[in-house]
Amino acid sequence: MASGIKDKVVIAGMGCSTFGERWDMSSDMLMVEAFQEALADSGLEKKQIEAAWLGSALDDVNVGNSALPLATALRLPSIPVTRVENMCATGTEALRGAVYAVASGACDVALALGVEKLKDTGFGGLPIRTKGSVNDLWMPYGSAPGTFAQLAGAYSARYGIAADELKKAMAHVSWKSHQNGALSEKAHLRKPVSMETILNAPMIADPLGLFDCCGVSDGAACAIVTTPEIARSIGKNHLVSVKALQVCASNGWESQYGEWDGSYVRNTRIAARRAYDEAGISDPRADLGLTEVHDCFSITELVTMEDLGLSDDGRAVFDVLDGKFDRDGAIPCQVDGGLKCFGHPVGASGLRMAYEVYQQLLGRAGERQLSDVNFGLTHNLGGQPSNSVAAVSVLGRIE
Amino acid sequence: MPDTQILAVAAYLPLLRFDRKAARSALGWSGLGGSGRGTRAVAGWDEDSLTMAVEAARGTLGSGDGADIARVTFASTSSPFIDRSQSGVLIEALQLNPAVEALDVSGTRRCAVAALSRALANGVAGAELVVAGEDRHAQPGSSASMNWGAGAGAVLVGKGQGIAKVLTRACVNFDLLDFYTSAKGGDPYAAEDRFVRDEAVAHVYGPAFRAALKQAGLTGADIAIAVVPEPVSGTYGQVARGLKMTAPNVCEEIAASAGELGSAMPLFGLSLALERANAGDRVLVAGFGNGCEVLILEATGKPAAATATEALDRGAVFNNYLRFLSLTDSLSLDWGPRAEVNQKTSASTLARHGRDTHGFVGGRDARGNVQFPKTPIPVSPLAEGPEQYEDVVLRDVPAKVTSVTADRLNFTPDPPFYFGLVQFENGARVAMEYCDCEGATPKVGDPVAMRFRVKAIDRQRNFRTYFWKAAPIERPVLAKETK
Secondary structure: OOOOOOOOOEEEEEEEOOOEOOOOOOHHHHHHHHHHHHHHHHOOOHHHOOEEEEEOOOOOOOOOOOOHHHHHHOOOOOOOEEEEOEOEOHHHHHHHHHHHHHHHOOOOEEEEEEEEEHHHHOOOOOOOOOOOOOHHHOOOOOOHHHHHHHHHHHHHHHHOOOHHHHHHHHHHHHHHHHHHHOOOOOOOOOOOOOHHHHHOOOEEEOOEEHHHEOOOOEEEEEEEEEOHHHHHHOOOOOEEEEEEEEEEEOOOHHHHOOOOOOOOOHHHHHHHHHHHHHHOOOOHHHHEEEEEOOOOEHHHHHHHHHHOOOOOOOOHHHHHHOOOOOOOOOOOEOOOOHHHHOOOOHHHHHHHHHHHHHHHHOOOOHHHOOOOOOEEEEEEEEEEOOEEEEEEEEEEEEO | OOOEEEEEEEEEOOOEEEEHHHHHHHOHHHOOOOOOOOEEEEOOOOOOHHHHHHHHHHHHHOOOOOOOEEEEEEEOOOOOOOOOOHHHHHHHHOOOOOOOEEEEEOOOOOHHHHHHHHHHHHOOOOEEEEEEEEOOOOOOOOHHHHHEOOEEEEEEEEEOOOOEEEEEEEEEEOOOOOEEEOOOOOOEEEOOHHHHHHHHHHHHHHHHHHHHHHHHOOOHHHEEEEEOOOOOOOHHHHHHHHHOOOOOEHHHHHHHHOOEOOOHHHHHHHHHHHHHOOOOOEEEEEEEOOEEEEEEEEEOOOOOOOHHHHHHHEOEEEOOHHHHHHHOOOOOOOOOHHHHOOOOOOHHHHHHHHHHHHHOEEEEOOOOOEEOOOOOOOOOOOOOOOOOOEEEEOOOOOEEEOOOEEEOOOOOOOOOEEEEEEEEOOOOEEEEEEOOOOOOOOOOOOEEEEEEEEEEEEOOOOEEEEEEEEEEOOOOEOOHHHO
16 A cells, blocks of 8 residues: 655745746746745755756747756756646646655655746737647637636536626636735736626636636746755754645546536546545645635636535535635635736646745745645646646645 | 439528628628628538538438448539549548449539439439539629528439439530639639520520420420529529419529529529429429539429428528628638647548548447547446447437537637537537537537538648537528528
């Protein structure tokens, strides 16, 4: 029986670049910005890093494929470097590689860095890509908002929630994130927005309006991980450990088999259950002090609250409207603004989430600091609800 | 005449009807824009002469699988390809036997009636499907731009009890240039209307009709319904007067609400005529174009479904002239960088998967679950490893909407882009595009029907791929005055 990775690996240091439209920065500069912060935070030297994982989802936009962009940008000391790509779960996938390397004993210190330079595409939204020569013969070319918007209709149909009620709750999700983003110095969007503005925004994909959608950003985030023993040996007393790290990928059941009703994301449910088991969390509603979830679209965050077990099925609409996930609510969500406002440089997002949880656990979150945080959860969702990769991690303190 | 009869007929029009008043209004400053009367059928961005022909041909199969069909002829003067067998793609779309004889005919609007005439004369062992589709381009401002329309018709001929039998055939060749379209020019160039009408009566329709009536031992008064495409309005009236024909010409009605359908006009009109005819009625069918082909038929039964009547009665009218120009490839809009996706089709991929995608062929696994596409290991949770499938054609299987959205970000030539998951009654679930929504997003649980459509157009390489899309099961009924 596998023992899991709980408390086998700690985060020695983290860094995160400012996210946004970084017109003056290329991906190598963003990587260096995040890495220098992480290295300084870790108390380690670059030469101590024995392996590295680069997360970049869209290699054709500035970054490039293979390990070389990271190895070259950071002038890493001829170590094994692996590039990983798992759509929007890429950042967490990079962290998983580094954490597993240390947990296995293969190395003592490992680096995970996620980066994306999306604003070099020359237009808003994600790049348009083919789905492969076979799939292109039949599969629809939907946009990201289009694929996630379908959650809303299916959710309404399943629970009998009126479209305008759901739209109001979705608007609250975005309103809350804009409030939080205003407190994040490194966030892409730092302007609060009124509910009226959100509700009346132009439609992107029914029923998602402009403010129901996160934008795309340039940015990088980085973690240096090691063993608790090494961390303590260099004088670190307050340690944040990885309690759980789970990834779950669709096998086609949702999109090809006739059982899924489209109102939830099964992979998130499976990954969360495994993560709670691995972390030893029996009551996530009581134990989690904050969550950073994949709010690519407002409906995604709303449904994710149910998929993570933080709302009963069919009740997230009401929990959201009651403020349960606001910064002063019972389980704050996206206290840094989330994908919606902190930004979404795809390959970096999972590590950006971990960065915020790490800061909160160490009491370094400044104006955003929450009280009484013992565990924080991150959640990435790559692909689309009908064909996804879900990643859930739990971070916490270790004595 | 051999004992080859018309076994089935069917017709198809695209959903959209353009209100000609809108063109008259938009072009009023120029004096162009035509009469402004009636509507014309407009192909959706994802329809062409082949997709519409497939839809018409489906109507002739009824609940059958076309196993008797031994020969297929596809007729069109607006085929999307000069050298790619469209009849071959149609055979794949209908999942007919790959060994059937296939022929593509073109060169003149009368090619469909010529093909039908030969099919009735010669016959084959088994049945022959003659199907015509048309979606012709004409320059904005031209009469053709407003008078022409998009549509398709299909006729299944063979031995046995049919719905009409042929009494006689006639043909006249006369190089009357009512208009011509050159390979290089692409758009029609028209002659003076009065000249065309007089010459068509004097040298084409007049002699051909007289010859056919004489051969059949009939007079003009014996004809109950005429299916006579008019190169110019009033042509039929003039020729009919000379022959004492009093039969209504269904092509005038079709032209008013759907437009002149080119090679598909006589086959569409034949469907409409046989839907209205009583047993024993004589129907004169003509195909016009640098001469003409004429058939005189006798109705012996009714089509299984009134597809032509239904096509004329239902649709969606729009009056945005710029949208009309865009849909008819007459206006090149800058759709921005999101439209720049490279859609090159892999020939080897198409060779491996084209028959399944064109024919919408899924597979039934060992447990009975149906899926599309077939994969080495079935999606069924109980599948342990690779399996062989039993082919299942999904095009006529009842289906419902599982999820849907109207996507305004994704590029499509006619926004928004509707897509989602479709659940088939036999268990198959497929991510699909929806078509023919015309502003009304389908709801979860709504029934949908499958339509053969253009999947993607590679404008860099002038190629297109085809797949099936899900359409609302019923079209809106047109108001009487717009028909």
